[in-house]
Amino acid sequence: MDERLVRRRLELADFLKTRRARLSPEQFGLPAFPRRRVHGLRREEVALLVGVGVSWYTWLEQGRDIHVSDQFLERLAQVLQLAKEERCHLFALARETTQVGATEEEMPPANSAYRAVLDGLSTYPAQVLDRRLNVVAWNESARRVFGDFPSFSERERNTTWFAFMHPSPRKLLVHWERTARQSMALLRARSDQHIDEEWFQSLIADLLRASPEFRAWWPEHEVSWTCQGLGELKHPRVGHLTLQPTFLCEPSRPDWQIVIHTPFAQDETEARLAALMR
Secondary structure, eight states: OOHHHHHHHHHHHHHHHHHHTTOOGGGGTOOOOTTOOSSSOOHHHHHHHHTSOHHHHHHHHTTOSOOOOHHHHHHHHHHTTOOHHHHHHHHHHHSSOOOOOOSSOOOOOTTSHHHHHHHHTTTSOEEEEOTTOBEEEEOHHHHHHHOOGGGSOTTTTBHHHHHHHOHHHHHHBTTHHHHHHHHHHHHHHHHHHTTTOHHHHHHHHHHHHHOHHHHHHGGGOOOOSSOOSOEEEEETTTEEEEEEEEEEEETTEEEEEEEEEEEOTTSSHHHHHHHHHO
16 A cells, blocks of 8 residues: 555544544533543544444444545544634545645745735844754844744754754743744644655654653644744743744745744834834
8 A cells, every 4th residue: 555645544543532532422412331441532432422333333443445425524523522623624634635745845946926015024033944844044133033944954943943952042032832832733734734744754854853841742742733822932032022923825835834923013013113124
């Protein structure tokens, strides 16, 4: 069998196990026996709630070669109480297709819309992320806030690797764990979308070997397409900064994103960013 399909089915099986583990029989009016050895819902309980046979659902969690309908996936998403991004992730894993990206990543051309946006933002930090979550372009404000990108290695410019393996984020970020987990969830979404790409598998394997936090959190199978909430930083030059990340896409390259970090209106972040740029 195609190795890519095997990998996709195993990822789907792992995702389903983690999601049923979050639920309890009581939430669905099912009896909860005192000596349950399974944390969360059992397979047979999920099968009952979805309306399929136990053997069939078990095969799905075992990564076997079975095909599922959209109606079944919708019902399964409802039973497992999946958020919107998790539902999209379920459909992506259950479909035997993958997005094909360029074999080589390219820097945005100097005259592209990306460069115009970056240069026009002035004091607001902004970066361009490719489909692998590598920072491929930035403005001067981002360099002064987050780090000297020109001096980083290619691996250090990957946002997930940077969050877990570079010493700077642990000092700079007020809530490092939350940000690192979000970065990991972004990587999960991208890597499962391009599950046949060895580049992602190599990065994940290296992080599993090198980072105890990544190794502990990766099995939770969190998935996200954007970072949520405000980011708080302890900048060594200008002090406390509160930034809201916004993800934008250019139609010509929807797999790339511009990330703009706008200042929180109710504190001194904007003035501090202006001071940092002087």
